Amino acid sequence: MEILVCARRVPDTSENEIALNSTANDIERDELVYSINEPDNYAVEEALQMVAKVGGNVTVVTVGGDDDEEILRREMAMGANHGVLITDDAFTGSDGRGIATILKAFVQKGNFDLILTGVQAEDGAAQVGGMLAAMLDYPFASLVNSIEIVDGKKLKISREIEGGNKEMSEIDLPCVLSIQTGINEPRYVGMRGIRAVASVPIPTYDATQLDLVPNTVGASAAKVKRVDYFMPTLGKGAEMLTGEREENIEKLLELVAAKGGLK
């Protein structure tokens, strides 16, 4: 089975405090640690487990710049057979549809049975997989949390729906699936593994090689544009306890007791 995983390098927001830059057109990125988008990493692990069962290759592709090579190498150290970087100045400012258009052009250059994406990236849009599937006229499923290979023509999958329930479906290949975190336990990647693939050449593709017409991608084609960022002021906001830890604990326990939360 030939599996393509679409991945993205993102700032790790779980451990970082995000601030805006001086003109609020972007976040302050200098201090941020970047890594592969977490659901994308689960998608690569799932692909590796599938080819381990039935044979085949895993290709990891990203649309970006030179900095993004590091996640391709990381996923190759995990076991992916190929990493591909799609890069062109003309792609700057693409919206979700633009990225899906670029990926579609790449998919059509290959012969993939299955395309995986992570369920969403740092913008939380959860859009590229479903768009790519529609452009290719492939079936699509989002929030996938288990995959079973039925035969060379179809998969049995489950989707995460409300209340922890699972929606089971059968889906024809080729198809696009967006992978939810928790589907597997991604393997550990050590420095040694990364060093082993450090000098493997990473092929690149640009707009010309992908036969992309300029007005279909990039900022000029984007129907959705960000104007600026701002810090949210949702809800009432918490009363912050700013004393020493011991004081905070006492105050917290008073409040909990007042709400009937202490026996």
Next chain:
Amino acid sequence: MARIFSYIVHKDGVPDDSAAELLAAARQIDPNAPLTAVVCGFGSGLDRVCESLRPSYLEVWKIGAETLAYANAELIRKALVKVLPPQSVVLVPHDHFGIDLAPGLSIKLGAAFVSDVVGIEGLQSSTLNIVRQEFGGQVSAHMKCDVSSGAVVTVRPGAFKSLDAPGINGQVVDKSLEIGVPSAGRRYLQTVVAEAGDVDITKHAVLISIGRGIQDKENVAIAQELADAMGAAVSCSRPVVDAKWLEKSRQVGSSGKTVKPKVYLACGISGAFQHLAGIKGNPFIIAINKNPKAPIFHVADVGIVDDILEFIPELTNKVREMHSVSAK
């Protein structure tokens, strides 16, 4: 002016809470535009849903077919593409169904797509001004969406305050014959209901809820010790389940359990909206997180910026101390 449609998710003949929220969102796009609900399904349940929407929508478009008895996003997309007029603005709830349907629908309609919208700041000619969030809710963004060729907009559940039905006597329009016989490459088999866990977190008045900040499986024990001391239960957010540190039955959120405690102690939880969606009944929320920008502080009643791995054990000791004093 583009026609605005609300896609109505429903179950057992009753519209989902999102239906009244989409109405509110639609009004913020254009307070005067005639609104149309679109409802797909089959049988008497579909009829009941359509009937219940008449006070809210000028028209209720009913799309009934046996193949749509289960909401298969691919089949529904194909039906909608046949029925919706050009330049439509379509609102869809940003839930597991909307995430499945909406991106592909936007491609097939040739429409713009903007997802997980939390605010709408109106329409200026063909530009829709909206607000969404990025970076796990830590940062908001103003976005401009060109709706000249239509738009598909998914709306975050709970972000818009439900609007009461304006009491218009709308009409149900049957569009069932327009959809043809769609087929899909994905076929629904069955729904597997979540297993009940060892502890029922929905029954507890106090929850010690842990998130990514707990950092390691070994550290779950410190939350359990606090819970034991307080007579509470340990619940968690998604990353803890993903890492297999706790069972799925302990997860609070839209893809986990809905809880209604009196007191909710959110420890090392960032506060993604999917998590907050599982906390109902307006509990007293105390958030402890070392990131002062964590979105949980926007919804908590009380917040403390601290490292939970140090804070929780000290809190536990204090609770035990209180018990031993009161026992004497």
